Amino acid sequence: MEQEKIKLQRVSRVYEIGKGSTIIAVEDVSFAVSAEEFVCIVGPSGCGKSTLLYLIACLEKPSAGEILIDGKPVTEPNPKVGMVFQPDSVFPWLTVRENIEFGPALRGILPSQRQRIAEYYVHLVGLEGFENTLPRQLSGGMKKRVDIARAFANNPEILLMDEPFGALDAMTKEKLQMELLQIWENERKTILFVTHDLEEALMLGTRVIVMSRQPNTIQTILDIPFPHPRSMILKTSSQFQEYRKKLWELLHLNV
Ligand SMILES: Nc1ncnc2c1ncn2[C@@H]1O[C@H](COP(=O)(O)OP(=O)(O)OP(=O)(O)O)[C@@H](O)[C@H]1O
Numbered sequence: 001m002e003q004e005k006i007k008l009q010r011v012s013r014v015y016e017i018g019k020g021s022t023i024i025a026v027e028d029v030s031f032a033v034s035a036e037e038f039v040c041i042v043g044p045s046g047c048g049k050s051t052l053l054y055l056i057a058c059l060e061k062p063s064a065g066e067i068l069i070d071g072k073p074v075t076e077p078n079p080k081v082g083m084v085f086q087p088d089s090v091f092p093w094l095t096v097r098e099n100i101e102f103g104p105a106l107r108g109i110l111p112s113q114r115q116r117i118a119e120y121y122v123h124l125v126g127l128e129g130f131e132n133t134l135p136r137q138l139s140g141g142m143k144k145r146v147d148i149a150r151a152f153a154n155n156p157e158i159l160l161m162d163e164p165f166g167a168l169d170a171m172t173k174e175k176l177q178m179e180l181l182q183i184w185e186n187e188r189k190t191i192l193f194v195t196h197d198l199e200e201a202l203m204l205g206t207r208v209i210v211m212s213r214q215p216n217t218i219q220t221i222l223d224i225p226f227p228h229p230r231s232m233i234l235k236t237s238s239q240f241q242e243y244r245k246k247l248w249e250l251l252h253l254n255v
């Protein structure tokens with residue numbers, strides 16, 4: 001059996017919100033993700049999706065249960081783990097190239113090699129010609145591309161993405177979905193991707209975790225059988241539409 005890259009065992013996170021009252025942000029969540037999976041997480045607002053990512057990144061600690069990466073308990077933020085959030089985290093004072101080279105520079109990678117890494121990812125996300133541009137001169141979709149290139153340039157083994165395309169228009173979003181799919185099809189990182197968008201989850205994921213609200217826990221995990229490489233035309237297939245309906249029903253009728 002394939003080694004489990006990420007494993008959560010009965011993980012809960014409870015927040016004290018004063019006067020003895022508490023909020024259970026994540027309740028008794030268990031699942032495992034193997035190295036080459038692209039797992040999407042969907043669920044109603046407030047069901048604990050972001051908290052789950054923070055827990056795996058060790059930016060939050062579980063109140064109960066255990067999180068393992070490569071079989072070892074997570075006790076501090078792990079350099080193997082990269083994150084992309086919904087707001088842009090590009091540095092406004094650095095050019096596109098400098099933003100992408102920032103992580104590799106921190107890791108002590110030599111300038112000539114850093115340059116090659118930056119060139120490779122600039123090309124993958126289609127930003128050729130904008131290497132020396134500052135973020136304020138870029139559109140929202142272009143900034144998101146810089147963000148994704150930056151995350152991949154750090155060569156993480158695991159990428160946690162929290163609604164990274166949530167703020168984009170439909171066309172830019174589809175383009176970036178395809179670019180992300182292509183990068184994943186080439187590099188096969190472990191990706192955990194939170195989204196509100198059911199079609200996005202079905203388009204990208206090899207599995208989709210469906211969460212419920214109160215209890216903030218896993219309701220179902222769906223295997224997504226569509227073969228790779230995938231393209232947008234998949235959306236027009238009847239099998240895709242069936243899965244879309246199934247996922248919608250799980251979210252709206254079963255909760
Ligand atoms: N630092 C915190 N202190 C107190 N409560 C929190 C904290 N972080 C999250 N919560 C609560 O935990 C629950 C889950 O929050 P979380 O942000 O993980 O949800 P989500 O699924 O990401 O929602 P959305 O889809 O709106 O982003 C919510 O009820 C939220 O109010």
Ligand SMILES: [Mg+2]
Pocket residue numbers: 049050051162
């Ligand atoms: Mg969230």
